[in-house]
Amino acid sequence: MEFSQSDNNNLPLTKFESMLKTNHVLFFDSEEFENIIHHYLNQGKIALAKKAIKLGLQQHPSSINLKLFKVEIFIFENNLDDANALLNKLYQLEPHNEEIFIQKANILSKQDKHEKAIDVLKHTLSLTADVSDIYSLIGMEYLFIDAFEDAKTNFMKCLEQDIDDYSALYNVIYCFDYLEQHNEAIEYLNIFLDKNPYCEIAWHQLGKQYITSKKYKKALAAFDFAIISDDTFVGAYLERGKVLEKQRNYTEAIENYTITLTLDDPTSFALLRIGHCYEKLKNLDLALQYYYKTVHEDPLLDKGWIAITKFYKKQKNFQKALYYINKAINIDSENVNYWKLYAQINHRLNFFEEAECGYKRALELGNFEIDTWIARGDLLLKLGELKAAIFNFEQATEFYPEHAEIEYRLSGLFFTILEIDKGIFHLKNGLKYNREYSFILDELFPKLLDNIQVQRLLNSKS
Template structure:
């Protein structure tokens, strides 16, 4: 029945749109009832066609000059376009035609807020709240929350939404926005208090249980959060967000079997989900079930061919299995999709090293260092990679560039000393080691002991003793 009514409404609206747009295109006059102007306006306004909405409502106001609802809509579209003076004039017209209309108060409050007169807007809303019905109060508290959000007064946002929930305990927008404000303020205990009040009246209020769980997470009370989420799932086993969040918490507590069971329950009740596939794959890697992990990484990729995390996870599984050739393709794909992720690039470099493809490994690490020019750890990694590849002179040359940039970094000096000593340049090694001692003598033993011949050299052995 509802579907037929809705289809009928849509066909009527389509008929009105066609009639209006045809007449307008031909320059013909067309008479429309106030209700038809309202329906057409709502269509154009909701689809963002403000030019049509303005043109239409201007015609409507001329055709029906005493229709306050049309004057009000004229004001609304002008507000949307930021034409505040004209919007105020049409609000005055609307108020003269239908005084005490709640929407006029709400629009005036918006107008004041847009003029940065937030306190006046708040006073206007509070004045109307004194005489408002229950239904009106709900809209007014939403407006109040909007205004306080605009000036980032989130404590007051929480207070407004708390008041609204006393009238409408299951107001979805209020519950969602309340949690957003709680996150920004860290008022987790207050959130628990508010939602516990809702539960005292309705123990089966799943949104209240869910928000309590999130508050406990904010307070790092993970077990209490899980307990609250279990209440949500007892009320509604199909609450996907609760199942996934609860499973994520089990992962954090390293209870992987329970996490896996919950992730699978989400898949059983719903269509395939890339995020759940990815979580399952990650969880299977944590229990060292590489085969199952690969299955779910691949399923995630089949739904989302640009999911860098899934490609990376699959590559890591193959690398762990020592399938070095096979791991290159997914790891390279992950790097291409997200070049800013250091872990991806470092893991790919390790894969190249396993295949002794030093040229590619060095080239990749040079690109990483270029993108992270202040990262001294990566700079040292490049020097060590040169040495692993048998390119000791390249390592020395690179370290000299590093020393120019960071002359007080002891590790660069000591590494330079060790590599010079390796090539038989003892005097150069002595100079570099002495510079390293001036920077941080505590680092000397780490480097000198890494080269046995150098550690046996009396001069360097003496450095260690000092």
């Protein structure tokens, strides 16, 4: 049992903590020690739990349950040999104690011996009346080895024993999702709801499965039933809002998102979605107001800063867009999306050096999209950094081999620095991959069109 703040159940805990402060040894029965230890473990107070176990075993040296708590501490601290040794001694005393086998399976799981852990847990089923927890543990072991069908079966068995085990229900749906068995998930949830028609969790999950299957009307109906089952269920309102957005019913979507703000602390997700809906409705003042609320609520949410930046970018207010993307970068300088936007905005403002720096940082952070390579290379060309531009495009070819746009650019650059053979080589590649992109030479290297070798290659049919 767990101690509460309001009743007399916490008297042993108060007495125990008073004893620790005074060093006066007081007597507790073994069940009181078990409750005290359980409380400390739930609170994550391992040092106090160990003290309680030590004192408990001094007063009750033959208590199997207290020794099992000692095993639990050994396992937590990864002292698996000591845990195994103590479990073997306990097995000699109580060979039918289910907790001994559960802890044995726990050790095997920590050793990545999941199949053996499953065998031990299956044996435990014959020792306990509470099989639901064991089926859950078996299901988790199957998840560790990616055996999702077997995991799903065992979590379903949990629900057969305890229809209110929502943790098992979530795990069943997780398995269905991983296996991409959305129709099967829908069928299972409908059968489950026939037995438990007021389970808001099941209605919510059914709605999400209908969204995946793009059955939006059925999804809305499922979320409606979730709300009927529990009209304070924030998740159902959020999902309902998302479906209404997909249907371009922005006004009703706003109503659903707004309800969540009254039921619980405001979430940055709901504030952001309200902002997007108002923007779709062309109510720009309210859209911006909710975007500001989003970043105020969660300054680390990149989608909020990106929404504000893109808002001003669409309005062609690039100075304000730059101001807000700079604020975002000051909060998180490792966000690749920020740097990409920073580069694009500086580019529009003709701040070419800053834009090039932004594209370079985006590449360093793993944004290897072709337009990033090309935008940076073209800026280096504009800045007269020809060798840096060549190096940029040569790096790009590692990700995009046989890409005509890159080859024409490399050709023009090599001709410009008078490395004619390389220029011819890349021009031939460009023509081979796609002749239609040869206009790149006219746009970026117009003087090259006067070159006889270039003219000859451009006019050739092969």
